[in-house]
Amino acid sequence: MNTVGIFCGSSEGHSTAYIDAARHVGKYLAEQGISIVYGGGRVGLMGAVADAALAYGGHVTGVIPKSLLEREIAHTGLSELLVVDNMHQRKNMMAELSSGFIALPGGAGTAEEIFEQWTWAQLGIHDKPLAFLNVNHFYDPLTVMVQRMVSDGFMKQDYANMLRFSENLHDIIDYFKTYTPPVSKWTTRNENHHV
Template sequence: MKLAVFCGSSEGREPAYKHAAYAFGRLAAQRGVAIVYGGGHVGLMGAVANGALEAGGEVIGVMPKALVEREIAHQGLTHLEVVPDMHVRKQRMSELASGFVTLPGGAGTLEEIFEQWTWAQLGIHDKPCGFLNVEGYFDPLLAMIAKTTREGFMKPEYASMLVVTSDPLELFELFDDYTPPTRKWTQAAIHPASA
């Protein structure tokens, strides 16, 4: 199994974020799960990679050429794949991964997981998408997602398809047991059978 990890290129204000990122990478390696991530040595990205590498795990970085040239690429990875741009990076990470895990981060982190979650709803892939909710970091976002359901912009099954936990071991177990919901815009959803 290979999991794509989306997280910050900064460490954040709370030391717990970096500790959780390192521990997640380490646990992944111990479970034989390879990490696919953005390829950086900085921030939570670097912590995840270091945790996995120091535990003997496989870590695959996918980084646009422009960022490699800015010298933020991790030099100790199992493999670093250099791609032309961010669009290719996201596509390649999606191809390599069998699931997507999100740790604390900013706009780029959120954009990456939201794209994969949208693709899962549409049935473009059937891979799990989840949040490691360190120190309640994602609580406001989860409240917004719940509001989209209450206000009729999202069916409950698409909100509940997200795996959310603060426990990394539980996250791995939930990913192992994941079953995707029915994809959006199937013929049955567009033309429900009349009773």
């Protein structure tokens, strides 16, 4: 595990627990020698992760679309800032550069980004681990929804098990180091094919 892709809010949220967790993530990963790839912003939890990692000597790569760069929300002090044409290219590049993915609390963009990586993992497009840092029980409702997908027959338990929900970053990194992906969808003829 040498590079982690971080998805998180461009806002700070209403609880100081969120910004504190973002700073802890940046500091911890830097201290572990794990590089960070993220969306390149200087605002919200995104900026807090980057600033903390940089303060502790970490390597932080931002990937930002031109449209957001032009709105002046790009972090200008990163180890590396990659500018791409659009959001699709941003996600593709982050996927290529990352060894695993962690979602901190965030809004629709955060959810969309980690869910796309989860979908790609199910399809065997990549075999990288995914986790949710469950700060302040933020992702508790999602754990219920994921199990509902399984219990109502829309997904196999193996694919639900791909996701790690934890309040503990050390636990997540340990999980990443030992992660073994399940068999990807559509690879055997006799499987029950669920989305």
